[in-house]
Amino acid sequence: MALLELRNVTRRFGSLEAVKNVSLAIEAGEFFTLLGPSGCGKTTILRMIAGFDAPDEGDILLDGQSLSGVPPEQRPLHTVFQSYALFPHMTVAGNVAFPLEMAGRPKDEIRRRVGEALELVHLVAKAESFPHEISGGEKQRVALARGLVGRPRLLLLDESLGALDAKLREQMQIELIALQRQVGIAFVFVTHAQDEALALSHRVAVMRAGRIEQCDEPDRLYTQPANRFVADFIGKVNLIDVEVLAASKVLLALRAPGLGEIAASDPRPLRAGESGTFALRPELIRIFGRKESADLKNRFEGKVKELLYLGDVTLYKVELANGFVIEALMPNAAPGRAKFHEVGDPVAVCWRHDAGLYLRE
Amino acid sequence: MKSRGGQFWLWAASLAVYAFLYVPLAVVVLFSFNDSELNAQWVGFTTRWYAKLAADADMLHATANSLLIAVTASATATVLGTLAGVAMQRYRLRLLPTLALTPVAMPELLLGVSLLLFFRQVLDLTLGFVSILVAHITFSIGFVAVIVRARLAGMDESIFEAARDLGATPWAAFRRITLPLILPALIAGFLMAFTLSIDDFVITFFVAGVGVTTLPLQIYSMIKVAVTPEINAVSTLLMLLTLTVIATASRFAPDVLKGKA
Amino acid sequence: MARHARVDRLARWGMTLPPTVFLLAFVAAPALIMILASFREPGEFGGLAPWNGASFEAYRFLLTDIIYAEIFARSLLVAVLTTLICLVLAYPLAWLIARSPKRRRDLLVLLVMLPFASNFLIRIYAWIMLLGPLNLLFSPWAVMIGMVYVHLPFMVLPLYVNLERHDPALLEAARDLGAGAWTRFSRITFPLSLPGIYAGAALVFIPVFGMFAVPELLGGTGDILIANLIKEEFLQNRDWPLGSALSILLTVAVLACAGLATLAARRGFKGTEAVS
Numbered sequence: 001m002a003l004l005e006l007r008n009v010t011r012r013f014g015s016l017e018a019v020k021n022v023s024l025a026i027e028a029g030e031f032f033t034l035l036g037p038s039g040c041g042k043t044t045i046l047r048m049i050a051g052f053d054a055p056d057e058g059d060i061l062l063d064g065q066s067l068s069g070v071p072p073e074q075r076p077l078h079t080v081f082q083s084y085a086l087f088p089h090m091t092v093a094g095n096v097a098f099p100l101e102m103a104g105r106p107k108d109e110i111r112r113r114v115g116e117a118l119e120l121v122h123l124v125a126k127a128e129s130f131p132h133e134i135s136g137g138e139k140q141r142v143a144l145a146r147g148l149v150g151r152p153r154l155l156l157l158d159e160s161l162g163a164l165d166a167k168l169r170e171q172m173q174i175e176l177i178a179l180q181r182q183v184g185i186a187f188v189f190v191t192h193a194q195d196e197a198l199a200l201s202h203r204v205a206v207m208r209a210g211r212i213e214q215c216d217e218p219d220r221l222y223t224q225p226a227n228r229f230v231a232d233f234i235g236k237v238n239l240i241d242v243e244v245l246a247a248s249k250v251l252l253a254l255r256a257p258g259l260g261e262i263a264a265s266d267p268r269p270l271r272a273g274e275s276g277t278f279a280l281r282p283e284l285i286r287i288f289g290r291k292e293s294a295d296l297k298n299r300f301e302g303k304v305k306e307l308l309y310l311g312d313v314t315l316y317k318v319e320l321a322n323g324f325v326i327e328a329l330m331p332n333a334a335p336g337r338a339k340f341h342e343v344g345d346p347v348a349v350c351w352r353h354d355a356g357l358y359l360r361e
Numbered sequence: 362m363k364s365r366g367g368q369f370w371l372w373a374a375s376l377a378v379y380a381f382l383y384v385p386l387a388v389v390v391l392f393s394f395n396d397s398e399l400n401a402q403w404v405g406f407t408t409r410w411y412a413k414l415a416a417d418a419d420m421l422h423a424t425a426n427s428l429l430i431a432v433t434a435s436a437t438a439t440v441l442g443t444l445a446g447v448a449m450q451r452y453r454l455r456l457l458p459t460l461a462l463t464p465v466a467m468p469e470l471l472l473g474v475s476l477l478l479f480f481r482q483v484l485d486l487t488l489g490f491v492s493i494l495v496a497h498i499t500f501s502i503g504f505v506a507v508i509v510r511a512r513l514a515g516m517d518e519s520i521f522e523a524a525r526d527l528g529a530t531p532w533a534a535f536r537r538i539t540l541p542l543i544l545p546a547l548i549a550g551f552l553m554a555f556t557l558s559i560d561d562f563v564i565t566f567f568v569a570g571v572g573v574t575t576l577p578l579q580i581y582s583m584i585k586v587a588v589t590p591e592i593n594a595v596s597t598l599l600m601l602l603t604l605t606v607i608a609t610a611s612r613f614a615p616d617v618l619k620g621k622a
Numbered sequence: 623m624a625r626h627a628r629v630d631r632l633a634r635w636g637m638t639l640p641p642t643v644f645l646l647a648f649v650a651a652p653a654l655i656m657i658l659a660s661f662r663e664p665g666e667f668g669g670l671a672p673w674n675g676a677s678f679e680a681y682r683f684l685l686t687d688i689i690y691a692e693i694f695a696r697s698l699l700v701a702v703l704t705t706l707i708c709l710v711l712a713y714p715l716a717w718l719i720a721r722s723p724k725r726r727r728d729l730l731v732l733l734v735m736l737p738f739a740s741n742f743l744i745r746i747y748a749w750i751m752l753l754g755p756l757n758l759l760f761s762p763w764a765v766m767i768g769m770v771y772v773h774l775p776f777m778v779l780p781l782y783v784n785l786e787r788h789d790p791a792l793l794e795a796a797r798d799l800g801a802g803a804w805t806r807f808s809r810i811t812f813p814l815s816l817p818g819i820y821a822g823a824a825l826v827f828i829p830v831f832g833m834f835a836v837p838e839l840l841g842g843t844g845d846i847l848i849a850n851l852i853k854e855e856f857l858q859n860r861d862w863p864l865g866s867a868l869s870i871l872l873t874v875a876v877l878a879c880a881g882l883a884t885l886a887a888r889r890g891f892k893g894t895e896a897v898s
Contacts, residue, residue, distance in 0.1 A: 050526055071629060072525045085523035088516075089541050098537075102528035146527065367803060374714035381711070382737045382774065385748035392751065445641035448634070457638060460645035468832020468876065470849050474856050474869055475652035478659055482670060482862075483651070499648045502641060531633045560741045562835065567856065580743050584839060588750060596744040603739045611732075 001064050003028040003186055004049065004154055009058035011044055018044045020210035021058070026154070026188060031180050033189040035197040036207035037233075042190045046156050049188065050079045062153060073102070077154040078147040082162055084139045086131040092142050093118070093127040099150040117149040120179070137168050141175075148183060157189045161196065173199055194234050198222065206230050222281075227361045231279040238285075238326050240278040242358070244270050252358060254278055258322025263297040263353040270358070280356035285328035287316055287341060288348050296350035302326070304345045316341065318349055386600070393593035410594040420595065423579035427559055430490070430575065434497035435554035441498070442505025442554070443547055447539065449506060450513040462507075464500040472500060473567035480568060488570025496568045497558045504557065505550035512546035545613040552610035556603055660866035668860025680867035690851075694871075697848040701830040704769040705823050708777040711770070712822065716781035717811075720788070731782065738775040745772055746839050753840070760842040768836040773829060777822040784818025785811075820883050827883075828876050848872055 002025035011019040019041040026032045034042035047053040049060060051072035060067045067075060078099065086095050096117050100110045118124045121141035126134055134142070140160060147155050161169050161176075177200055180187050191197055197204045198218040205215040206229075214226040225231035228239060242254040242262060247270040254262040262278060288294055290301065300320050308315040309332075316328045328349055330340065341347055396405035414420055445461050448454060464472050476496050480486045520542075524534040562577040569578060576599065583592050660680055663671040684690050719730045737745065749768050753759045758767075788811065796806045834849035848868065855865030 052522060052525075072522075073528045073530055079523070079526045081519040081523055083517050083519050085517055085519040087520060087524070087538060098524070098529075099527035102533060150528070371714055371718050375718040378711050378715045378774070379733065381771070382734070385745070385752055385771070386737060386740060388751060389744060389748045441641040441644055444637045448637040448641075452634060452638070454638065457642050457645070460642065460649050463649055466828070466880075467873070468829055468849070470832035470834065470852060471656075471869055471873060472649070472652075474852060474865060475656040476648065477856060478655050478862065478866065479648070479652035482659070483655055495648055499645065502645065506641075531629055556739070562741070562743055563832070566853075577741055577743055580741070580747075581835075584743065584747055584750065588747075588754065592747060593751075596741070596747060600740045600744065603741070604736065607736075607739050 002026060003063065004188070005061045005064075006045070006049075007059050007061065009045070009048065009055040009060065011041075011048065011053065012056050017210050019048075019055070022210070022212055023058075024205055024212065024215060026186055028153075028186055029184050030202040031177070031187045031189065031200055033191060033197040033201040033204045034207060035191060035194055035204050035233075037192055039209075040207040041210040042207050043158060046079070046158055046188065046190050049154075050077065050156055051075050076150075077152045077156060078150060079156040079158060080140075080143045080147050080160045082159045084131075084143040084160075086139055086142055086146075088131050091128050091130055092123065092134070095131070095142055096146045096149050099146065103150065113149055117145040120148070120183070121145045136164055137172060140164070140172060144176075144179065148185065152185065154186045154188060157187060159191055160189075161191070161193075169196075176200060198234070206233060208233075224357065225279065225359070227359055228277050228279070231277075231357070231359060236282050236327060236329070238280045238282065240280070240324060240326075241275070242278045243275045244272050244358075246272055251353070254358065256322070256324075259300060259320060259324065262356070264356050264358055265354050266358045274360075276361070277359045278356050279359050280326075280351060282315065282327045282329035284355040285326065285349050285351050287318065287328050287330060288350060289341075290346045290348055292348070294348075294350045297353040298355075299348050299350045300326075301346070301348050304341050304343050304347055307341070307343060314340075316347075318347060320349070389593050390597045390600070393590055393597045395590050395593075398589065410590045411598075413591055414594050414598070417591070419574070420576075420579060423574040423576045426490075426573055427576040430493055430497060431555050431558035434494055434501060434558045435551050437494075438498045438501035438554045439505050439547060439551045442502045442550055443509050443543070445502060446506040446509025446546075446550075447513065447543070450510045458506075461503040463503075465503040465507075469500070469561075469563040472496070473564040476564070477567045487572075488568055489572045492568040492570065493565055493573060493575065496564050497554075497561060500561075500564065501554035501557055504553050505547075508550045508553065509543055509546045512543050516542060548613040549610045552606050552613075556606050556610075559599075560603060656866045656869055659862055660870050662863050664861045664863050668862070670862050677863070680861075680863040683864065684867055684871065690868075693846065693848055693851060694875075697831060698875075700765065700769060700847060701827050703766060704773060704830050705777075705826045707766070707770050708774050708826050709819065709822070711774060712777035712781055716778050716785055716818075719778075719782050720785035727786075731779070734775050734778050742772055743835065746836055749840060759840065760845075762841065762845055764840040765837050765845050768840040769830055769833065772833070772836065773826045776825040776829070780821035780825060781815065781818045784815050784821070788814055820886060824880060824883050827879060831872060831876055 004026040006022055006024050009019055009022045010017065022041070022045065034045060036042050044053060048055055049067075051067065051070060051074075054068070062076070087098065090098070093114055096114045097110050100113060105113075114127075115124070118127055121144055123138060123141050123145065126138060126142075131139060131142070143160070144155075161172055164172060173196060176187075180200075189197075189200060198221070201218060203215060203217055204221055206213045206221065208229055214221060214230045216224075221230065221234055225234060225237075231237045232239065240256050240259070240262070242256045245253040245255050245261065247253070247266070249267070250265070252264045252266045252270065254264055256262055256278065264278065286294065286296065302318040302320040304316055305319040305325055306317040308317075311332075313329050313331050316330065317325050318328060319325050326349055332340075334340075392403070393410055394406050394408065395403055396407035396409070397403075442461075445457055449458050449461075473496070476492070476499070477488070480488060480492045480495075486492060521534060521538060524538045525531070529537065560577060561575075562581065565575050565578060566581070569575065574582075576595070580592060580595060580599075583589070583595075659670055661676045661678065662673065663677050663679060665671045715734065719727055719734075722730060746768055749764065749771060750759065753764050753767070758764055792810055792814075793806050796810050801809065832849055834847070834853045837845050837847050837850050838853075849872075852865050852868045852872065855861045855868060859865075
């Protein structure tokens with residue numbers, strides 16, 4: 001049985017359907033992320049799980065029991081708020097002790113468990129400090145300790161890393177993963193940053209306009225996006241409008257107008273004449289000079305329009321025959337040479353026949 | 362306005378305005394020590410007017426009334442005003458803010474006469490202690506509510522949700538989180554209401570009736586009769602009291618005076 | 623949803639009901655009573671006569687007797703003059719405070735507000751003392767001085783709050799582009815300070831309308847304003863319908879001015895949004 005289950009949950013605000021018939025199941029011990037652009041309904045779902053909002057239709061079940069009618073203070077799950085929401089008039093230790101005091105635990109047990117929680121997040125030294133005296137990263141850790149000390153069944157995190165600067169954010173991500181694996185409690189994480197979602201999670205649910213577009217492990221989301229939206233939202237991707245020419249178990253022949261024939265592969269039974277999108281990740285494209293040869297099935301000629309030198313890699317934008325600008329990512333791996341091609345160079349872009357993906361919608 | 366000449370005129374004008382504000386009050390204080398019945402010229406230094414005050418039964422009576430009313434009215438207004446302030450910040454209300462802030466925005470005269478009508482015509486209440494008390498509470502609620510609301514607005518809203526999330530019932534959350542955090546505002550509100558009550562003239566004038574006098578009403582009758590240094594003395598003492606209360610209030614909520622306008 | 627919603631709803635009503643009921647009883651109801659009273663006849667010994675259908679006698683009296691229009695106009699004039707004088711006096715002071723270093727600013731604001739802390743009768747009394755020997759007492763000048771003195775701090779504060787938010791870079795840019803001191807003030811500072819001016823004007827104009835003590839104590843018999851009339855009708859003549867009608871008219875005038883001020887402030891907002 002899943003730890004937390006949402007069954008056909010719908011939530012409306014006036015005429016707006018913020019969450020449309022969403023169903024998902026979260027397993028014990030997993031790091032589950034709700035990912036999507038702002039307004040997609042992910043925060044609404046989180047609030048409904050926490051108990052600050054209730055579904056208009058459908059149900060939310062914890063260990064098989066419905067949470068309907070249960071107020072937030074009685075749900076065995078805690079939230080780490082975006083602003084951390086630390087109580088300014090209590091010390092760090094006081095903050096962490098709060099849920100245990102609310103649960104009526106005896107004083108010495110509280111002291112012991114607060115100590116353990118602070119050790120878990122490496123903040124024992126700051127136990128007697130006040131929230132305004134500690135840094136952003138430390139506040140984050142206090143919020144985590146406070147949310148975990150009560151041993152909830154589930155921890156909810158609402159865009160918690162949003163307020164941190166890039167370097168601190170990266171550090172916190174690593175700490176968060178380690179913490180979750182160590183504690184073994186299921187985390188439900190909400191974010192709009194897809195790289196964060198991929199890095200932290202066991203599974204990610206990609207949301208758009210109140211619906212779940214795809215719920216999968218990060219690598220499958222990346223390599224096998226279900227549709228255009230997911231392909232585009234996660235990482236960088238080239239999307240080419242195509243038409244199916246011929247389909248067989250071995251080869252899928254696609255025609256891109258103005259470009260020519262693209263060789264791809266797809267196990268589904270597809271019909272000739274149907275139109276869709278060809279999705280290709282930039283790192284799967286190789287760029288060669290016109291004269292160089294390559295035995296890759298797909299080869300198209302073009303001219304380098306722009307390039308973005310990023311130190312470790314270079315992002316090339318190559319204009320193809322039909323005007324389409326394809327993005328290709330090449331590592332700058334050769335010693336002594338930074339870039340392989342310059343703006344204006346005539347080049348050929350190539351990729352393997354199984355490198356891209358055909359999407360129907 | 363960086364020019365030296367411009368700076369000079371700016372300072373001069375400002376100093377003149379400060380002088381305009383303070384000189385009259387300084388004169389009042391100064392002449393409370395004037396050894397002359399007429400108060401027209403400075404004769405000599407004396408404290409006999411303060412002694413006269415201490416012996417003036419009517420004055421003492423009025424002072425006692427004022428203090429009693431002020432404490433009671435402020436306490437009640439603080440409770441009601443805090444409830445109002447918290448509610449206004451948390452929920453999107455329209456009736457309560459309008460009701461609370463009307464007495465603050467409208468001329469006091471209107472509240473005074475309408476209360477007079479209401480007490481006499483509808484409640485058939487003899488004007489006196491109760492009517493003054495009710496009137497003072499009414500106009501103080503708005504002030505307290507604004508101060509409490511401002512304090513809440515400056516805080517992270519999610520703290521209160523976090524308390525609930527971590528297992529606190531609404532009452533426990535109010536007791537352990539909301540109340541401690543708004544306490545400075547409560548104290549400032551109480552002191553503010555106290556000052557307003559002690560100093561109120563216009564509204565009290567209409568709802569006091571014949572039986573009860575407050576300090577401002579007493580001062581008013583004295584002014585109408587004659588200009589004596591006794592008035593200066595009581596004015597000086599009153600100013601001292603108000604100053605002390607406001608100074609204390611601003612220690613609890615530093616932006617009380619700023620946020621008022 | 624039952625228990626959860628019930629507790630929350632209880633909390634909400636628990637908080638809103640007590641103050642709302644109290645204020646409905648002592649703000650809304652009295653206002654209503656006053657409106658009704660203005661449509662009744664005065665009683666034999668003062669107060670209100672028993673209800674006998676709506677009477678427009680009070681309003682008719684007010685609107686036909688020229689003296690009321692005169693007093694009303696005079697009150698309007700006094701209010702406008704007081705506001706303007708306060709503005710002229712307050713502006714340099716507010717500017718100075720806004721431009722002062724942060725530490726000193728709070729002290730300077732406090733010094734402005736302290737006189738306000740004293741009982742306003744005392745502030746009037748101070749001028750009785752000062753103007754008596756100068757033979758200026760019981761004159762229109764005394765009334766004006768008194769009105770300005772009592773209300774000046776209220777103009778300073780909103781102005782200062784507004785001016786403090788002006789970006790000094792704006793004036794530097796203007797200077798850099800060739801604008802002289804007066805131009806910088808009239809084209810940049812003044813327009814941006816309009817919202818503060820409107821706020822301060824409202825805080826002066828409206829209370830002036832309700833002030834009877836200043837004309838009564840500092841003015842002569844010819845200086846009475848509409849507030850004095852209201853007081854007379856309620857406490858001396860005991861003609862409550864007339865007093866109520868006057869009060870209603872006063873309220874309408876005040877609301878109209880407040881409405882105009884809000885409208886004007888909103889129009890002046892385009893371009894001044896950054897500094898409201």
